[in-house]
Amino acid sequence: MPRPHPKEFRDDVVAVARRGEAPIAQIAKDFGISESCLRNWLQRADVADGHRLGVTTAESAELRELKRRNRLLEQENEILRRAAAYLSQANLPKMMYPLVKEFAADGIPVTVTCRVLKLARQPYYRWLARPVTARELDEAFLANALFDAHHDDPEFGYRLLADEVRAAGHTGCDRRVWRICAANRWWSVFGKKRSTNGKKPGPPAHDDHVRRDFTASGPNVLWLTDITEHRTGQGKLYLCAVKDVYANRIVGYSISDRMKSRIAVDALAMAVARRGKVTGCIVHSDRGSQFRSRKYLAALRRHDLTGSMGQVASAGDNAAMESFFALLQNNVLDRRRWHTRHDLRIAIVTWIERTYHRRRRQARLGRLTPIEFETIMTTPADQAA
DSSP, X not given: OOOOOOHHXXXXXXXXXXXXXXXXXXXXXXXXXXXXXXXXXXXXXXXXXXXXXXXXXHHHHHHHHHHHHHHHHHHHHHHHHHHHHHHTSSSOOSOSHHHHHHHHHTTOOHHHHHHHHTOOHHHHHHHHHOOOOHHHHHHHHHHHHHHHXXXXXXXXXXXXXXXXXXXXXXXXXXXXXXXXXXXXXXXXXXXXXXXXXXXXOXXXXXXXXXXXXXXXXXXXXXXXEEEEEEEETTEEEEEEEEEETTTXXXXXXXXXXXXXXXHHHHHHHHHHXXXXXXXXXXXXXXXXXXXGSHHHHHHHHHTTOEEEEOOTTOGGGXXXXXXXXXXXXXXXXTTXXXXXXXXXXXXXXXXXXXXIHXXXXXXXXXXXXXXXXXHHHSOTXXXXX
């Protein structure tokens, strides 16, 4: 059974077909799908947009939301009922955290229980992990004394604050006092302002496993990814693309009006959905914050992919991806002014799927297109969707 196409890809193909610039059969051929498949996508899109009878996407989402709310109300009622019985008992314990633990064992999320009982989750998890140690209790008293001293004399630095709390009977070296003050940002009003502009590049999340060797022995061995942007009349539009260097094919992409970590995660998810068996594949990128985010790193681990990163301000470490963006810049982005993000999005997707994949022959591939090269050089079982 063939793998389903990603939702973002289906939406873009439907948008191209609705423009009516070419017959349905030709559009289906350009995007590598069957005509019946494209017609089914158009029919479902018409239902979702309310142009045809059927359950729309909004109605389906509303039904799921109502079921979720009903389940949530049932959980809240159960929490209140059992909490009332728990509080009516004699010899009550000092904390209600054991009750939260019982609800969690019965399948009720801790978030819901804490919200209904008006408890904080972090203290509960700390209590669940281990009891409060004597050192933590002593440090809490020391922090309270430091806060009082800082509130009374905001111009005092951590050394003077340490003298104040020691005179009040607390124990703690200067280094410990500095750590508590730094963690709570209790700075002297005369101290140097702490910079938070974030201009310094962050550390790499992975080693460089590519070292500018942009070759691969087969598909799904080495992927490159990066993000580019272009201005429109409505603001900037961002494109994150994933390229398989074996055939120079764009195996995944995501287009958005915001450059958040989600755009990198969605592009990677599309690539995995379209390629299938990708375990062990190296995914090489620069040190952008999107590729160092927790969501992106979690996506790499979830799909058993190996991350790789180049150096800071070194375009040559990802030159093969930069060359694709240069082609896109010359052939699409700089060809004219783009008034809307939607028009630019359609133009980018059409150029990638129709021109770059199926019509633009490359010397490195023996004057073949990426689709032709993959079809000839790989077995049917290894070909991408």
